[in-house]
Amino acid sequence: MTSTLQHKSNTTLSTPYHIPALVEECIEGLLLKPGGVYVDVTFGGGGHSEHILHTCPDCSLIAFDQDPDAALKAKKITHQNFTFIESNFRFIKNHLKAIGIHQIDGLLADLGVSSHQIDTPERGFSTRFAAPLDMRMDKENQCTAAHILNTYPEKKLQHIFSQFGEVRNAKTLASVIEEYRKHSTISTTEQFIKILSPLAPKGREYKYYAQVFQALRIEVNQELEALKDLLTQSAELLVPGGRLLVISYHSLEDRMVKNFIAKGTFGEEIKKDIYGNFYKPFHAVNKKPIEPSEYEIQNNPRVRSAKLRIAEKI
Secondary structure, eight states: OOEEEEEOSOOOOOOTTOOOSSHHHHHHHHTOOTTOEEEESOOTTSHHHHHHHHHOTTSEEEEEOOOHHHHHHHTTOOOTTEEEEESOGGGHHHHHHHTTOOOEEEEEEEOSOOHHHHHOGGGOOOSSSOOBSOOOSSTTOSOOHHHHHHHSOHHHHHHHHHHHHOOTTHHHHHHHHHHHTTTSOOOBHHHHHHHHGGGSOTTOHHHHHHHHHHHHHHHHHTHHHHHHHHHHHHHHHEEEEEEEEEEESSHHHHHHHHHHHHHSSSSSSOOBOTTSOBOOOEEESOSSOBOOOHHHHHHOGGGTTOEEEEEEEO
């Protein structure tokens, strides 16, 4: 499902749905200006969007989120310059074109899973609750974590756990899953934790569970492919001097963002244009990622792994 909702007049959104990370740093980094066009591609609970509109009420803000729960939260923002688009951000260029926007002044992405998604048991994102193995950010997505565990070939499971979760015993884990599913379907988080428990390093069980769940979540939602699409399109959409801000929560995302800002690619080689000149659309505003203060971490422990990179379009 893809829909566009436009809202009129003014209101604010302040709920514990999701506490946004590095808000002050993001507002400062966007260099907001009256009349500018900005995009928040990860609306979530609306925290970043609310602060952008409060700081610069004369800006135009377009927000994206594929989660229908986020779409419900977006209805509470009725600022005249706010537009919400219920879609995966990997389709940003087409959606903006459809509403007559071809260039923007700033783009903010706060990656990962929201607190609301983690804390809603039936979504299956958390290791803390007994729930169906779902993990879909877009509920119309046909691929769930259970589908992956019960149908993916053993070698593909190994690749997912190794590459997306950096699980050291990925081969053993994939083999154990292969044997288990020969006589039983894996359908709940509680059931899956029981499978994982004997394989988890002593004293580091919860970190191990988190790594495995992260790997499944990334595969379910095709998060890294979506991020590649977003970054590539951001280079086309941002005006010269426009700002790209990305908050990541694990090394896979951060490495991808870092490489793209530094080289304009996702690999080691720097891309060249048709004339043989190096193509590098951005320069880094901060050489090292900005991290939350101790004060912010104390008030919101879930931001402890957040890393913010800011780049400016050349």
